[in-house]
Amino acid sequence: MSRWEPDARGRLEKAALELYNHQGFDATTVAEIATRAGVTERTFYRHFADKREVLFPADNPLPDILAGATAAAPLPLAPLEVITRALVEAAPVFEEREDLAPQRQAVIAANPELQERELAKLAALASTLAHTLRQRGLENTTAALAAEIGIAAFKVAYERWVNDPDRHPLAQHIRETLDTARHLIAPPDQATATDDVSRTGQESVA
Amino acid sequence: MSRWEPDARGRLEKAALELYNHQGFDATTVAEIATRAGVTERTFYRHFADKREVLFPADNPLPDILAGATAAAPLPLAPLEVITRALVEAAPVFEEREDLAPQRQAVIAANPELQERELAKLAALASTLAHTLRQRGLENTTAALAAEIGIAAFKVAYERWVNDPDRHPLAQHIRETLDTARHLIAPPDQATATDDVSRTGQESVA
DNA sequence: TACCCTGATGTCACGAACTGACATCAGGGT
């Protein structure tokens, strides 16, 4: 048998989430996490760059999914439509592990340092999205803007989903939010009218 | 005369910017900054929450300007138009102090920790913007989305402005970028019509 | 079988980021 229990990384993630949840991020020391996971503090830092990073899985498939879906979308599609499809395709990633996600989300919501890190991850996502859009032939500014808008919409959609008492699928919130975007360029009194217009056949995602 | 040289805070800001610029953020210790400013390390932490915060002025007028301009805009305007005006009105804040801004920007661009902090500041801005839009009567999701998209557009516009060899005014980049955003958001068949409606004057997207 | 190599971990030492508690003392008000 091997010298140590296997999956030290997994144990560290679990221990960290439990402690952060139970006593707060600030009140938890890396030494505590390590002890609970049965390793030393030094080993924690061999697996995670810092105390925050343990909440942001390194094997995150999101960039690849978004890039793949974006690159694969039919060329004549409008940029925002491409992004909508990519985000919808990525939605399941958030819906699996539905047991741990709320804990994780609560911890992050309770701590500004962790929110900063989350914003950084989202910005990185926007960056890869912009890169992929450029490869589709979009001009620089357009690509960057479309990517940023897409991520912005995702942030809002995710927020809605987390707080949705009816537990509608994330994909639905994404589509609705991106539909809402269309209201933004119309004066407020036309909002309801625009609502009808925008509801024309957006369900064609394969 | 007073017991110490006045404006310790200002001296700390200056010393920090110089050192960050000259030897990098990581390679600079708070002790160094304090010594150069003629105070102790402890005093640094009385003025700034942490080593990063010294680059993000506490007297930042941006939130107030944005909130004020947003609240004051005519009610029938489309949300994105309201935001465009607010951002344009805030633009001068970035264009004054044009001597220090590039240094500051270079330091931030060179360090991920500082970029995280900048993203957090922008997110806070989006949050106040959303709050003000809600007070104008906008529904929750619409307000949040408009604010996020506005900040997203601002990020892109600011990036363009910083790298603009022709040094066009920031306000122009903001208008152009938000015009691009309208094209992205509007369904293709409505794009030209929306273009006429949203046109506020001289600008034209090439 | 005997040997070496590798990779994951432990051990130790240390600098640098922050924080709490208490001391100091000019200037202003009473």
Next chain:
DNA sequence: ACCCTGATGTCAGTTCGTGACATCAGGGTA
């Protein structure tokens, strides 16, 4: 003459994060 306040100094301590080196099971190879 007195006290109060606010900005700073002093000091001790915790925690984060890193470099350098030691350990040793398991796998490959002669």
